[in-house]
Amino acid sequence: MDRRLFLGSCVGMGSLLLPRPLRAAPGAAGAGRPKIGLVMKSLANEFFKDMQEGAVAYAGKRGDFDLLAVGIQSETDIDGQIAAVETLVARGISGLVIAPADSRALVPPVARAMRAGIKVINIDVAFDPQALARHHVDIAFVGPDNRAGARMSGEVLAHALGQGGKVAIVEGNPGAENGAQRKLGFMDAIGAGGLTLLDSRTAHWETEEANTVFSNMLxxxxxxxxxxxxxxxxxxxxxxxxxASGARGRIKVVSFDNIPAIRPLLKDGEVLATVDQFGSQLAAAGLDNVLKELAGQNLTGWIRTPLKLVTGRDVA
Structure with a gap:
């Protein structure tokens, strides 16, 4: 395999395929303890860095399992996520927590892992129900109501602009269920607020692509x-x-995730609102639930996690 995987954390593992191999601290692994894999999306995204930190902290607090956490090179590196799942399965994990880059493409490798006896919990981005049904698997989803959160953020923009305000949506990855749900939530806010949608395009969660996409929209x-x-x-x-267009102060922005880099923009009003989905707690909740499955519980359905609207008033 020539694809390089990025290590999110390394607790109780030898080394992973990396530009520079890393090793766990001596004695970190516990004999007979379960090994849990955590597969995230791009660690270039601060949200997943926060998730990584939360997972490491939770593993350290519990101290009864070994954590193998991996991120991918970009938000659209679906092949990299599939390879990550297969690598972790080969390393003998007993449980897997995954935030899939694509809600359908990651179902087959995860279904194979389940047939091998590995317990799986889905976090952050829900798997597609039809894809799960086709592969005859039932996986509990631990995550927030992305549609409701996006509507909360969109309503702040609707209030600021008033009826008839002209808006655009910069969408996430069209293959990811949370991207679809967030667009629906924004559409809910547009409809309720009487806004006019001029354009809606994907930028696949990426900063530079969004810069290009929105420049073209303008x-x-x-x-x-x-x-x-x-x-x-x-x-x-x-x-x-x-x-760059000279429109600072004229065009208002709302968003989702509450990463550290957005907070100065909230404070100075360049971004009106975002939504915190507590990434570090989300990782911990996924790990907690996969350990419940390993202990004999059979989890199913949607296990909801919290959301919070964040505006400039909330930023110190």
């Missing part, structure tokens, strides 16, 4: 007054495009 629609970005990484690219 060229096509110079009268845009507001933007709904499906995550903060893309909001950063949108803000950069707004500043």
């Amino acid at each position: 060229t096509a629609h110079p009268d845009i007054q507001g933007v709904m970005a499906a995550n903060d990484s893309m909001a950063l690219g949108v803000v950069k495009a707004i500043e």
Whole structure:
């Protein structure tokens, strides 16, 4: 395999396929303890860095399992996630927690892991129910109501612009269920607030792509007054495009995730709102639930996690 996987954390493992191999501290692994794999999306995204930190802290607090956590090179590196799952299975994990980059493409490798006796919990991005049914697997989803959260963020923009305000949506990965749900939530806010949607395009969760996408939107629609970005990484690219166009202060932005880099923009009003889905706690909840499965519980359905609207008033 020539694809390089990025190590999110290394607790109780030897080394993973990395640019520079890392090793766990001597004595970190516990004989007979379960090994749990955590597969995240891009560690270039601060949300998943926060998730990584939460997972490491939770593993250290419990001290009764060994954590193998992996991120991928980019938000769209689906093949990298599939390889990560297969690598972790080969390393003998007994449980897997995964935030899939694609809600359908990651189902087959995860289903194979389950047939090998590995317990699986889905976090952050829900698997597609039809794909699960086709592969005859039932996997509990631990995560927030992305549609409700996006509507909360969108309603802040609707209130700021008033009826008839002209807006655009910068969407997440179209293959990811949370991206689809966030767009639906933004559409709910647009409908309820009487806004006018001028354009909606994907930037696949990525900052630089969002910068390009929104620059093109502005060229096509110079009268845009507001933007709904499906995550903060893309909001950063949108803000950069707004500043480059000389429209700072004229175009209002709302977003989702509450990563550290967005908070100065909330404070100075360049971004009106975001939504915190508590990534570090989300990782811990996934690990806790996969350990419950290993202890004999049979989890199913949606295990909801909290959301919080964050505006400039919440930023110190």
